[in-house]
Amino acid sequence: xxxxxxxxxxxxxxxxxxxxxTWGLFLTVHAVLVSVIETRLKEARLPPLTWYDVLWxxxxxxxxxxxxxxxxxxxxxxxxxxxxxxxKLEAAGLVSRERTEEDGRGAFAVLTRSGIAMRKKMWPLYxxxxxxxxxxxxxxxxxxxxxxxxxRIRKAAG
Amino acid sequence: xxxxxxxxxxxxxxxxxxxxxTWGLFLTVHAVLVSVIETRLKEARLPPLTWYDVLWxxxxxxxxxxxxxxxxxxxxxxxxxxxxxxxKLEAAGLVSRERTEEDGRGAFAVLTRSGIAMRKKMWPLYxxxxxxxxxxxxxxxxxxxxxxxxxRIRKAAG
DNA sequence: AAAGATTGACCGCTCAATCTTT
DNA sequence: AAAGATTGAGCGGTCAATCTTT
Numbered sequence: 347x348x349x350x351x352x353x354x355x356x357x358x359x360x361x362x363x364x365x366x367x368t369w370g371l372f373l374t375v376h377a378v379l380v381s382v383i384e385t386r387l388k389e390a391r392l393p394p395l396t397w398y399d400v401l402w403x404x405x406x407x408x409x410x411x412x413x414x415x416x417x418x419x420x421x422x423x424x425x426x427x428x429x430x431x432x433x434k435l436e437a438a439g440l441v442s443r444e445r446t447e448e449d450g451r452g453a454f455a456v457l458t459r460s461g462i463a464m465r466k467k468m469w470p471l472y473x474x475x476x477x478x479x480x481x482x483x484x485x486x487x488x489x490x491x492x493x494x495x496x497x498r499i500r501k502a503a504g
Numbered sequence: 505x506x507x508x509x510x511x512x513x514x515x516x517x518x519x520x521x522x523x524x525x526t527w528g529l530f531l532t533v534h535a536v537l538v539s540v541i542e543t544r545l546k547e548a549r550l551p552p553l554t555w556y557d558v559l560w561x562x563x564x565x566x567x568x569x570x571x572x573x574x575x576x577x578x579x580x581x582x583x584x585x586x587x588x589x590x591x592k593l594e595a596a597g598l599v600s601r602e603r604t605e606e607d608g609r610g611a612f613a614v615l616t617r618s619g620i621a622m623r624k625k626m627w628p629l630y631x632x633x634x635x636x637x638x639x640x641x642x643x644x645x646x647x648x649x650x651x652x653x654x655x656r657i658r659k660a661a662g
Numbered sequence: 663a664a665a666g667a668t669t670g671a672c673c674g675c676t677c678a679a680t681c682t683t684t
Numbered sequence: 685a686a687a688g689a690t691t692g693a694g695c696g697g698t699c700a701a702t703c704t705t706t
Contacts, residue, residue: 371654376534377580422535451683451688483657496529499641609666
């Protein structure tokens with residue numbers, strides 16, 4: 347007997363279609379919004395979202411610096427090749443590297459003043475895009491529900 | 505006078521933080537789930553999500569074929585370089601190309617039997633991942649609310 | 663000239679290999 | 685041997701230039 351939790355018939359005729367289905371919508375909305383935001387950042391001659399991700403992770407850290415492996419845990423967009431991403435931020439003067447004293451292997455990424463300034467410069471555009479494209483279309487109640495659900499999903503996925 | 509709709513103070517001290525905030529959670533959940541699903545597909549020696557996207561777009565089409573520009577509209581993940589993506593699917597025997605008769609410029613991407621078979625082969629793994637990682641964590645009511653909200657957001661973003 | 667599609671060049675992501683220190 | 689980080693190779697995405705047909 348087949349697994350009763352899965353209806354094969356329905357599965358084959360009604361897959362995660364692009365326009366229909368909650369998951370399909372989730373993928374589509376993500377793709378569209380990120381694309382629009384990246385375009386706006388580019389038009390304003392500002393760095394991409396991945397840079398913001400790193401800058402903000404460092405700014406949240408107590409001393410504005412993190413070990414590379416700690417930074418990798420905080421950053422979700424492009425967790426790999428962090429070394430090279432930090433290379434670029436360093437070349438742009440937004441972060442600097444610091445070798446650790448206690449552990450010869452270790453390296454810190456440290457936020458510079460320019461880095462703080464850049465994140466603050468990016469934020470208004472980023473925030474207004476999030477607000478206009480995303481938050482404005484949710485009622486307060488919907489936002490609470492969505493946030494709870496997303497937290498649950500994230501926790502379950504590890 | 506400053507734009508009263510934007511509270512600069514709040515903005516600077518409470519940006520779209522990674523762990524906090526609905527938008528940050530949205531980004532994180534997307535990144536984590538897509539990553540897990542891609543890993544599972546790879547482990548099962550199945551093609552990536554972008555291929556599924558194309559295959560399913562063609563399968564939805566009445567005659568299992570679409571003009572390239574039509575396909576570009578249906579597909580959301582990687583809308584650009586569709587030519588090369590179709591190259592790969594063609595090399596794998598999952599789609600074939602057909603020149604149009606009425607318009608010498610035109611080209612169709614046509615789903616092959618192997619293409620249909622491959623989508624059907626991918627779907628159970630894909631579906632069970634969606635179910636386990638995403639749908640299972642939403643109540644029926646939450647899913648309805650989420651779907652409505654996402655539709656609204658998508659419509660507004662064009 | 664404009665539409666439809668392909669190609670070339672560049673950049674970013676991903677993974678495995680490497681190097682250093684513990 | 686294992687942890688921390690960097691480097692090299694290859695793949696995939698992005699944009700502009702190109703080619704053909706209308």
